[in-house]
Amino acid sequence: MQFEKKFEDIRPYRDEEVAEVMKRLVKDPIFDKVLMNLYKEREYVERVKAALLKTNTINDFQTNFVVPYLNQIISESTDGVTIGGLEYIEPDQSYVFISNHRDIILDAALMNIEIKRVGLNTTEIAIGSNLLIYQWIIDMFKLNRAFVVARNTTLKQRQHESQRLSEYIRYLAKHRGDSVWISQREGRTKDGNDQTQVSVLKMLNMSNQADFDAGFRELNLVPLSISYEIEPCGNEKVAELLKRQSDATFTKTERDDLWSMVSGLKNQKGRIHLQFGKPVAELLEDIAKAENVNQSLNELAEYIDSEIYRNYKLWPNNYIAYDIFYKTKKYSDMYTVEELEKFNKLIHERLELVNEVREEAKMLWLSLYAAPVFNYENCKCHRK
Known part of the structure; x- marks a missing residue:
């Protein structure tokens, strides 16, 4: 136990600390704004807070709150x-x-x-x-x-x-x-x-x-x-x-x-x-x-x-970016014309969001996707 004390300020919470943490969370005005941004309705936010106050273990918190939220993220954005x-x-x-x-x-x-x-x-x-x-x-x-x-x-x-x-x-x-x-x-x-x-x-x-x-x-x-x-x-x-x-x-x-x-x-x-x-x-x-x-x-x-x-996992986007970045058709059999058009549209939409539409920004975007293909080509991936 003495050894564990060295890690008091960096370790995760333990089950016996959960109830006190929940009391602090539900009183936090910034956390309240976060919940309102997530759930929009005050009545629902108050129900979430009430449920948090009844949570007493890390496993319960992850199972009842984190897993459903992540499942929602997976469903809506992947x-x-x-x-x-x-x-x-x-x-x-x-x-x-x-x-x-x-x-x-x-x-x-x-x-x-x-x-x-x-x-x-x-x-x-x-x-x-x-x-x-x-x-x-x-x-x-x-x-x-x-x-x-x-x-x-x-x-x-x-x-x-x-x-x-x-x-x-x-x-x-x-x-x-x-x-x-x-x-x-x-x-x-x-x-x-x-x-x-x-x-x-x-x-x-x-x-x-x-x-x-x-x-x-x-x-x-x-x-x-x-x-x-x-x-x-x-x-x-x-x-x-x-x-x-x-x-x-x-x-x-x-x-x-x-x-x-x-x-x-x-x-x-x-x-x-x-x-x-x-x-x-x-x-x-x-x-x-x-x-x-x-x-x-x-x-x-x-x-x-x-x-x-x-x-x-190299997706069609990775192969497309590699071919455009290196001005080649080396991987053209790894994607369709439709996938190429979709990726080009994605580049335009995403870079426009940050007001970066010049060629320099496009090349950085392409290299971000092309790098995994380049690294696979040049790594010792078959070392025994």
């Missing part, structure tokens, strides 16, 4: 969600799912709702502190089994927080038997180039008390690919990239992150596919033979990338 690779997941094992990251909320949420459908336990979720801008947001994430990853810290603080985060994730996997979702990188992929940051793997290894092989086996890493037919926040990502290109000092505001969360939920996303890759354990013995730990970490990052690229 053309269906599919999942594969479940043969790699054992119900009695804990895993650290290391995932590409395209949407702030949906990546982990969709994985959890889909594994819950097939009888697997939901995971704890890593969430950046930069997103926790209001108390109601902190409460909602921590009620959904999210733990906090410190952002915007000094170099000295970052070292301390990385060590603590590493210890917490290993504690969940090794001692609590809980699975974890974590992004392969800090922040979402803006340009479609899903690439594992070695710094994330270094963080995971900071709490390792064994050798490289044994330490990563304790975590039971499994790569996860999530593929959206239509990028949830594609227009916002393009707008951000353009601002960064024209202004080296550009910094996102809290309002930008909040808008991205809302947009990701509401925007049309087409079809979505989640695919678990082969567990990292299969190659750890070979990876551990590298010259030094840094080289092993780089090889591990390379393997995770190759699994994410190999398992990324």
Whole structure:
């Protein structure tokens, strides 16, 4: 119990804390505005609040509120969600799912709702502190089994927080038997180039008390690919990239992150596919033979990338974007004329929403969709 106290400020809420959190939520004026925006009618909002006050466990909250809301999001803004690779997941094992990251909320949420459908336990979720801008947001994430990853810290603080985060994730996997979702990188992929940051793997290894092989086996890493037919926040990502290109000092505001969360939920996303890759354990013995730990970490990052690229579901939109971006007809047999016309219309509509209609914006949009095809072509996807 003394060891757990190290994580008091970053851990999710426990069942015994739920009732008190619900009392705080229903009194929060900003949360009230959120509910009104969602449900429109005051009478219905008050019924939701009354139901929240009767909720006493995390499971009840997820089952009675989160799952129905996510099902509504899936119904209204997608053309269906599919999942594969479940043969790699054992119900009695804990895993650290290391995932590409395209949407702030949906990546982990969709994985959890889909594994819950097939009888697997939901995971704890890593969430950046930069997103926790209001108390109601902190409460909602921590009620959904999210733990906090410190952002915007000094170099000295970052070292301390990385060590603590590493210890917490290993504690969940090794001692609590809980699975974890974590992004392969800090922040979402803006340009479609899903690439594992070695710094994330270094963080995971900071709490390792064994050798490289044994330490990563304790975590039971499994790569996860999530593929959206239509990028949830594609227009916002393009707008951000353009601002960064024209202004080296550009910094996102809290309002930008909040808008991205809302947009990701509401925007049309087409079809979505989640695919678990082969567990990292299969190659750890070979990876551990590298010259030094840094080289092993780089090889591990390379393997995770190759699994994410190999398992990324390439939609017609990806092939279309590749052909337009690279001025080729290489993949013309992978899409129809109708799909090409539909994608061109989508480009125009989405970029017009952010008032970015010049050629530069279009090329950024295309590269966002083309990158997964390019990465698949160039990865070591068939490594044994």
